Amino acid sequence: MNPDLFEKPKYRLVGDRGLLIEFGEGIHPEINEKVRKLSRSIKSIRPKGIIEVIPTYRSVLVVYDQDITNPQILKYFFRELEEQDQNDTATSRSVLEIPVCYGGKYGPDIETVAQTNQIDTDDVVALHSRETYQIYMIGFTPGFPFLGGLPEKLHTPRLETPRLTVPQGSVGIANNQTGIYPIESPGGWQLIGRTPLCLFDPSRSDPLLYRAGDSIKFKPITKKEFRIMAEKENN
Amino acid sequence: MEVFNILAPGGYTTIQDAGRFGYQELGIPVTGVLDQPAFILANLLVGNPENTPALEITVQGPVMEALAPVDISVTGAQIGITINDRQVPEWHCIHLEKGDIVSIQQVQRGCRAYLALAGGFDVPEIMGSCSTYVGGKLGGFSGRAIQKGDILLSKKPKLNGRQRFIPDKLIPDYLSNKKIRAIPGPQDDYFDEGLDLFFNSEYLVTPDANRMGYRLQGPAVALRDGMPKSIVSEPSLPGCVQIPADEQPIILLVEQTVGGYAKIATIISSDLPKIAQATPGDVLKFEKTDIKTAGHIFKAQKDRMLKIRKALSY
Numbered sequence: 103m104n105p106d107l108f109e110k111p112k113y114r115l116v117g118d119r120g121l122l123i124e125f126g127e128g129i130h131p132e133i134n135e136k137v138r139k140l141s142r143s144i145k146s147i148r149p150k151g152i153i154e155v156i157p158t159y160r161s162v163l164v165v166y167d168q169d170i171t172n173p174q175i176l177k178y179f180f181r182e183l184e185e186q187d188q189n190d191t192a193t194s195r196s197v198l199e200i201p202v203c204y205g206g207k208y209g210p211d212i213e214t215v216a217q218t219n220q221i222d223t224d225d226v227v228a229l230h231s232r233e234t235y236q237i238y239m240i241g242f243t244p245g246f247p248f249l250g251g252l253p254e255k256l257h258t259p260r261l262e263t264p265r266l267t268v269p270q271g272s273v274g275i276a277n278n279q280t281g282i283y284p285i286e287s288p289g290g291w292q293l294i295g296r297t298p299l300c301l302f303d304p305s306r307s308d309p310l311l312y313r314a315g316d317s318i319k320f321k322p323i324t325k326k327e328f329r330i331m332a333e334k335e336n337n
Numbered sequence: 338m339e340v341f342n343i344l345a346p347g348g349y350t351t352i353q354d355a356g357r358f359g360y361q362e363l364g365i366p367v368t369g370v371l372d373q374p375a376f377i378l379a380n381l382l383v384g385n386p387e388n389t390p391a392l393e394i395t396v397q398g399p400v401m402e403a404l405a406p407v408d409i410s411v412t413g414a415q416i417g418i419t420i421n422d423r424q425v426p427e428w429h430c431i432h433l434e435k436g437d438i439v440s441i442q443q444v445q446r447g448c449r450a451y452l453a454l455a456g457g458f459d460v461p462e463i464m465g466s467c468s469t470y471v472g473g474k475l476g477g478f479s480g481r482a483i484q485k486g487d488i489l490l491s492k493k494p495k496l497n498g499r500q501r502f503i504p505d506k507l508i509p510d511y512l513s514n515k516k517i518r519a520i521p522g523p524q525d526d527y528f529d530e531g532l533d534l535f536f537n538s539e540y541l542v543t544p545d546a547n548r549m550g551y552r553l554q555g556p557a558v559a560l561r562d563g564m565p566k567s568i569v570s571e572p573s574l575p576g577c578v579q580i581p582a583d584e585q586p587i588i589l590l591v592e593q594t595v596g597g598y599a600k601i602a603t604i605i606s607s608d609l610p611k612i613a614q615a616t617p618g619d620v621l622k623f624e625k626t627d628i629k630t631a632g633h634i635f636k637a638q639k640d641r642m643l644k645i646r647k648a649l650s651y
Contacts, residue, residue, distance in 0.1 A: 117631070118631035158569075158570070163572045169635075240363055
């Protein structure tokens, strides 16, 4: 058993409106699996008074309305769910395939990543697209996923000078992390490709194509395929 | 329908409602008004439902020309209001005729004022809210603060049969109150003496204070020996007090969703309005409290609001 996994989840108050349920220390798929299960269980039942359910690397933060519920009631309820989850051995995670056109104008830093790791750009594409990445958490900007599992052979430091604008859909690397910029924003990551998919759209009934706990796999596409998909997204 | 032409935008004026809830797990911060009670009262004064989008005004108010007859109210910070250079009071429903120039001036006490329009401001509802998320260019008035030349719209401005007002003795009195009650945690176990020091010291609000967070200056709060200087990124809630590497506390507010440092304490929701009304130069004193007391304070605040509703004949 993972030594960083707590025997029993720890409950912490966040002021008078949040309850944090912690499963362990650090970043481990095992700890995150518990996070994923509990968030899913809470969301499927939606007890009264819960405003937000936020899964993170090793904990679930629940925001509640103190007019309707309180931490004792919630604690009792979550303990029940957590016990049920223990017996649920199914570990189905939805894997979202994200098409990416690597290199060229979509991945201006792919050479840097290749050279830093003494491989060529084809290897960068192969290594990056071979992995299935777990989404540990979403934050910093709308839809920005914190992905775990970037192969060591692709680790590259951030840009010395961040860009003022990173185009929407850019796929990047920074140290041991990889991620996607769902909306245009400033950024310091090494950009290796871009997806034509519109990952975040506030006007859709489901604004984001993924959630924390899902997994992502990048699928290389050609420039032509990118153009066709991008046109479809705009219509 | 066009209701206001912005002649001067003021310090930082945005359209906000109570907030955008339920999407923090997608990286969408709550945003919304920082002083909920003042916002609610502004709406009640003009006969609006509580959660009608209003203007949040920061330090310096806008100058606007009324493009139609409308009713408005201004609450929150102590701030001067003139209509065609005639002084009018806060905490009152005020009538404007087409062509009137309303000028909201500079705060005298507090920091943020709220201007509600009878019938509400007409902006698209995005993910359940009309609040402005400037970082995501989302919501409110085109995802940004109001600028000179903007035209504000209303779906259906109504006029009130009578001009409500809140009697002096019921006007919330918190603008000068800098005693901030907070519950230790969620990472209070990262600290030992630092925790006592935090709750027994005074902290100055620095000029780096805005809707993202308030940077404070005061006695350094050190972590316990051996604790890591930064933690794995975790979600934050408005009111969480973060201790970054320089050991100077930051009160996190409503424009972001995560933080990478230990959170020593979280301000109770009833005291967030005091932060909304704090400006650079103010001195804050944190007081340790617990969830039970926080509940009593919350209930007392609810009772006070009920009294005011009754006085407004709701």
